[in-house]
Amino acid sequence: MALLQIAEPGQSPQPHQRRLAVGIDLGTTNSLVAAVRSGLSEPIADAAGQVILPSAVRYHADRVEVGEAARLAASADPLNTVLSVKRLMGRGLADVKQLGEQLPYRFVEGESHMPFIDTVQGPKSPVEVSAEILKVLRQRAEAALGGELVGAVITVPAYFDDSQRQATKDAARLAGLNVLRLLNEPTAAAVAYGLDQHAEGVVAIYDLGGGTFDISILRLTGGVFEVLATGGDSALGGDDFDHAIAGWMVEQAGLSADLDPGEQRSLLQAACVAKEALTTCAAAQLRHGAWQGQLSREQFEALIEPMLARSLKACRRAVRDAGIELEEVEAVVMVGGSTRVPRVRQAVAEMFAREPLTDIDPDQVVAIGAAIQADALAGNQRGDGEELLLLDVIPLSLGLETMGGLMEKVIPRNTTIPVARAQDFTTYKDGQTAMMIHVLQGERELISDCRSLARFELRGIPPMVAGAAKIRVTFQVDADGLLSVAARELASGVEASIQVKPSYGLTDGEIARMLQDSFQNASDDKVARVLREQQVDAQRLLEAVEAALLADGERLLDVDERLAIDAQVQQLRELMAGNDGLAIEQQTKRLTRVTDAFAARRLDATVKAALAGRSLNEIEE
Amino acid sequence: MGSPCHFALFDLKPSFRLDLEQLAVRYRELARNVHPDRFADASDREQRLALEHSASLNEAYSTLKSAPKRARYLLALSGPELPLEVTVQDPDFLLQQMHWREELEDLQDSADLPGVATFKRRLKIAQDELNERFAVCWDDAQRRAEAERLMRRMQFLDKLSHEVRQLEERLDD
Numbered sequence: 001m002a003l004l005q006i007a008e009p010g011q012s013p014q015p016h017q018r019r020l021a022v023g024i025d026l027g028t029t030n031s032l033v034a035a036v037r038s039g040l041s042e043p044i045a046d047a048a049g050q051v052i053l054p055s056a057v058r059y060h061a062d063r064v065e066v067g068e069a070a071r072l073a074a075s076a077d078p079l080n081t082v083l084s085v086k087r088l089m090g091r092g093l094a095d096v097k098q099l100g101e102q103l104p105y106r107f108v109e110g111e112s113h114m115p116f117i118d119t120v121q122g123p124k125s126p127v128e129v130s131a132e133i134l135k136v137l138r139q140r141a142e143a144a145l146g147g148e149l150v151g152a153v154i155t156v157p158a159y160f161d162d163s164q165r166q167a168t169k170d171a172a173r174l175a176g177l178n179v180l181r182l183l184n185e186p187t188a189a190a191v192a193y194g195l196d197q198h199a200e201g202v203v204a205i206y207d208l209g210g211g212t213f214d215i216s217i218l219r220l221t222g223g224v225f226e227v228l229a230t231g232g233d234s235a236l237g238g239d240d241f242d243h244a245i246a247g248w249m250v251e252q253a254g255l256s257a258d259l260d261p262g263e264q265r266s267l268l269q270a271a272c273v274a275k276e277a278l279t280t281c282a283a284a285q286l287r288h289g290a291w292q293g294q295l296s297r298e299q300f301e302a303l304i305e306p307m308l309a310r311s312l313k314a315c316r317r318a319v320r321d322a323g324i325e326l327e328e329v330e331a332v333v334m335v336g337g338s339t340r341v342p343r344v345r346q347a348v349a350e351m352f353a354r355e356p357l358t359d360i361d362p363d364q365v366v367a368i369g370a371a372i373q374a375d376a377l378a379g380n381q382r383g384d385g386e387e388l389l390l391l392d393v394i395p396l397s398l399g400l401e402t403m404g405g406l407m408e409k410v411i412p413r414n415t416t417i418p419v420a421r422a423q424d425f426t427t428y429k430d431g432q433t434a435m436m437i438h439v440l441q442g443e444r445e446l447i448s449d450c451r452s453l454a455r456f457e458l459r460g461i462p463p464m465v466a467g468a469a470k471i472r473v474t475f476q477v478d479a480d481g482l483l484s485v486a487a488r489e490l491a492s493g494v495e496a497s498i499q500v501k502p503s504y505g506l507t508d509g510e511i512a513r514m515l516q517d518s519f520q521n522a523s524d525d526k527v528a529r530v531l532r533e534q535q536v537d538a539q540r541l542l543e544a545v546e547a548a549l550l551a552d553g554e555r556l557l558d559v560d561e562r563l564a565i566d567a568q569v570q571q572l573r574e575l576m577a578g579n580d581g582l583a584i585e586q587q588t589k590r591l592t593r594v595t596d597a598f599a600a601r602r603l604d605a606t607v608k609a610a611l612a613g614r615s616l617n618e619i620e621e
Numbered sequence: 622m623g624s625p626c627h628f629a630l631f632d633l634k635p636s637f638r639l640d641l642e643q644l645a646v647r648y649r650e651l652a653r654n655v656h657p658d659r660f661a662d663a664s665d666r667e668q669r670l671a672l673e674h675s676a677s678l679n680e681a682y683s684t685l686k687s688a689p690k691r692a693r694y695l696l697a698l699s700g701p702e703l704p705l706e707v708t709v710q711d712p713d714f715l716l717q718q719m720h721w722r723e724e725l726e727d728l729q730d731s732a733d734l735p736g737v738a739t740f741k742r743r744l745k746i747a748q749d750e751l752n753e754r755f756a757v758c759w760d761d762a763q764r765r766a767e768a769e770r771l772m773r774r775m776q777f778l779d780k781l782s783h784e785v786r787q788l789e790e791r792l793d794d
Contacts, residue, residue: 019662150662180661181658181661221649222649224649224652224653226649313793313794316793317790317793320786320789320790321786373658376658377658377661377662378661378662379661379662387653389649389652389653389656389658390658391649391652391656415679415683416679416682416683417679418657418672418675418676418679419676419679419680420673420676420677420680421680476672476676478657478672479656479657479658479672479675540662541664543662544662544663544664544667545664548663592664592665592666595664595666596666599663599664599666599667599670600666600670602667603655603667603670603671603674606654606655607651607654607655607674609654
């Protein structure tokens with residue numbers, strides 16, 4: 001366990017003490033981790049010098065294998081080897097059956113509606129499988145950077161819905177990572193490019209990965225990255241190119257579509273090799289069993305044309321949503337391995353009428369951008385004026401079910417986050433005392449076409465005639481894009497609220513069990529781990545309070561207030577030296593309470609300062 | 622709900638005419654100061670406050686930068702609460718609405734993309750015209766009824782421009 005550094009009472013914490021934070025691109029096909037070192041954001045290689053970790057997890061009876069070795073075993077051991085798990089994140093069994101024929105696993109239903117994959121180690125949820133990948137990346141980073149991580153920024157496709165985001169956050173938690181922020185992949189790529197080239201103006205990020213497609217339109221202004229619109233398809237990617245080629249092979253070779261899992265895998269692997277070869281060659285040779293054939297680049301391009309058309313349509317829609325014209329886009333950035341396909345680049349270039357930028361490796365650009373934000377969030381980039389600021393949006397509208405099975409939008413897509421918005425509803429029957437709140441995400445009018453995020457009930461509404469009660473439902477989306485919902489009857493004050501636990505997420509019970517399992521497997525025991533978490537929390541608070549006191553203590557606190565805070569700070573310091581976790585936790589809470597008012601005053605002062613020195617009518621005509 | 626007025630957040634006096642470029646500049650400045658990312662290593666309380674501040678700043682900005690929303694907000698500030706849906710006593714405008722809609726349907730049937738572009742330009746001109754008329758009468762208590770009527774017309778044209786966008790999407794298939 002790393003020793004925490006504790007400063008002398010009254011002495012400020014060292015301002016330039018570097019806090020280790022990383023950016024992680026948790027991809028469908030490949031994952032990687034990057035960090036800012038000596039002012040440069042770079043991917044971190046493993047001991048063998050490899051930067052890319054294939055997102056493949058193989059379960060053996062006694063251990064778990066992650067990466068290239070697991071990927072190579074996929075045909076030999078298809079049931080215990082999980083590939084492209086990202087496509088299953090936050091999905092229900094029914095969704096998975098839609099992807100159905102393509103997936104060789106045996107699925108079992110868990111306590112929640114999440115599909116579990118039956119492996120030699122028992123049923124594993126997609127969240128657990130993803131956590132295995134994250135653990136390997138975390139260990140790699142800690143070994144390379146020489147210390148424990150303060151936290152990580154983990155990227156997700158901009159088009160991920162609430163369930164998929166929540167599942168990603170749960171996976172990080174299982175892997176023992178503190179998530180500083182979930183960051184949209186195209187935004188991360190924009191950061192990597194924008195900061196690199198000091199770009200200004202409107203840029204489009206075209207991100208075609210292994211399993212997902214995203215398009216984002218951003219405005220870059222002096223270090224501020226403002227997402228104007230985003231769109232895409234969370235089930236469209238290079239994997240689909242492979243499936244198209246595999247389907248073509250099945251047809252050409254006259255195979256029955258009913259292949260066993262091992263055969264399916266080897267077909268897909270052959271397809272993937274052919275796809276990559278076609279990036280540089282005019283034709284690729286294919287072989288499967290006794291069948292041999294040749295696929296020309298033109299044939300391949302015809303196979304992927306429908307998918308390409310879908311992606312371009314999403315681009316046009318995003319441009320319209322951004323309220324701009326195509327010509328206003330000043331640069332197009334290519335992200336994701338699938339943008340290596342020449343036809344993809346050509347089609348994008350034609351649409352935007354400009355050559356897309358490919359200077360930064362499309363497989364690495366997302367992790368590189370994420371690391372830059374992680375470094376900033378960890379507090380390593382203070383005070384150099386033009387600090388990085390990312391203003392992102394929600395990708396899909398959020399709303400509620402109303403009478404008649406219709407969806408009423410509360411927050412439309414492409415609204416800047418964080419956001420809080422309230423909408424009033426009423427009862428439809430005389431004497432109605434309860435109301436079902438059904439939270440939905442999507443663009444369609446019928447609820448059956450939208451994704452169900454959660455259901456909860458507001459009870460205890462006083463009986464009134466239909467239409468007399470006023471129920472205010474408040475949606476709040478935080479900077480990670482995660483939603484919480486509260487409902488309140490205004491006359492009686494009856495309240496109900498939930499942190500949205502997605503319909504297809506893990507239940508609290510499942511998470512608790514998994515955390516316990518991971519503790520048991522970890523070398524350090526649970527008590528030590530909990531104590532360490534409490535110490536980290538306490539240390540974080542102490543640093544925050546001390547920095548705040550140093551900056552604004554004299555200005556915003558009177559003598560008594562200052563003495564009260566100092567006393568609690570002192571006490572927390574003393575407890576930190578010992579190992580009474582409970583006492584540390586309680587004292588942390590006490591210090592939080594006593595600094596509450598100070599925190600509020602500081603924030604107000606910050607806003608006032610930002611406005612200071614301006615005349616009242618300056619921006620009126 | 623006790624939150625400060627949207628204009629005050631930007632240190633502005635309530636007004637319909639706004640320089641949107643400068644509003645954007647000030648928004649980015651304020652966002653930089655209150656965004657939760659600035660408080661990633663602060664206490665939970667500060668993080669929650671930052672979240673709330675950012676959310677109200679975003680709400681204020683999205684209201685002020687849209688002409689129909691800004692108009693509605695100004696009238697709500699200076700008068701009684703405005704119901705979202707009312708039967709509009711505005712026969713001239715109702716007639717014009719019907720024409721606009723019929724035209725849009727024809728454009729859809731004939732899948733006429735250049736026609737849609739022309740329609741959009743005309744719509745924009747009509748919107749600018751309404752904005753001008755609203756700007757000169759909204760703060761005159763004598764002309765409140767007229768201001769409300771104009772605001773509802775603005776809302777209608779706003780909805781119509783959404784429909785045009787949906788039409789463009791359908792024609793894109």
